[in-house]
Amino acid sequence: MHHLTRICNTCQSQKDVLDFDIEHKYMIKHKIACIVNKIVTRTSWYRNIWGKALDIYNLNTFGLQVINTGSGSGVFDFNYEGIPVKGFNFAIGPQSLQHDFNIIKNYFSYFDKGCTILIPLCPFSGMVVKYGKEHNFKYYPILHPASIENFDEDERTKAYKLIKQPFQTMPIVCIKKTLKELLHRVKYRLFKQPICNSFNFQESANNFINGWKDQFNIIDISDTISSQHKADINNRKKILSDIISFCIARNFRPVVIMPPMHPTLHTQFPSTFVIQFVKPLIDEVISKKITLLDYTRDERFMKDELYTNALFLNKTGAKAFTKQVLTDLNLI
8 A cells, every 4th residue: 555655656746747847848938939029029120010000009108199190201200209298100101091090090099188180191192002911911910800901810810929929920930030130230230331421312202203103003193183093082082081070079189281292202293283182182171170281392391311212201300390290289
């Protein structure tokens, strides 16, 4: 009997040791994964997957006093650092007015009463863009499924795994891309090239114009607008109207902003284009009797040193522009 008891005790002890060993190995693997995840989430390649969506996903600040939506110009032209207001940039480039509206509807509980909502309008904000599933991917962790066009549950599951546990989700990709980026940084520091101060803004402006023409099937931006583009603008007018009405109904302050452009770009838009593609949206804003601020040809923002390219401001330009907008709105 005692012999059997000793055997049982020995077996139990061995099992305890085995369980402890398994648990210990699991804890070590978990700690390693956590460390690698922290490294991965700080890399440029990982942040490029999500863009500004990563900042929205990590948002934990309530009582926001001013926010902006928008596409590329929204991403680069607004910077609330050092400004004495609670501000947040909800722009994700590229992003349509419909996405702007979906973000506002999903996050308005973070806004303070009377929050100012800056809605940027760019030359082609009136166009309807058909985005693929690659573009939708970044919205899965930040929007309600009903807010995502062509929702795919498999893609949603993949997105949540990738944003929470990138290393566990795709370990080989994480290792390869992270090592490649680290090696690139080391190489850059060892063989740092002199900074070239010259930038061809005219070439940048031409590239934007040609890109938009290809994207929206426009031969000449001076031509008479097509029936399809008229339909697109009517669609976006309705969405813009809905955004404004939604904000007003909840005691927010919607303001439509037309951001600045480098002179090499804004001079390429003839009056015929503005009348056909932009004015219908402006007329909608005016009919709603809300504030419209147009900085497209503002002389204060024509200097080369304020721009990254012909369309987007750099950090210095963004801070100056944001401060000016908030000053014009008596927010600071």
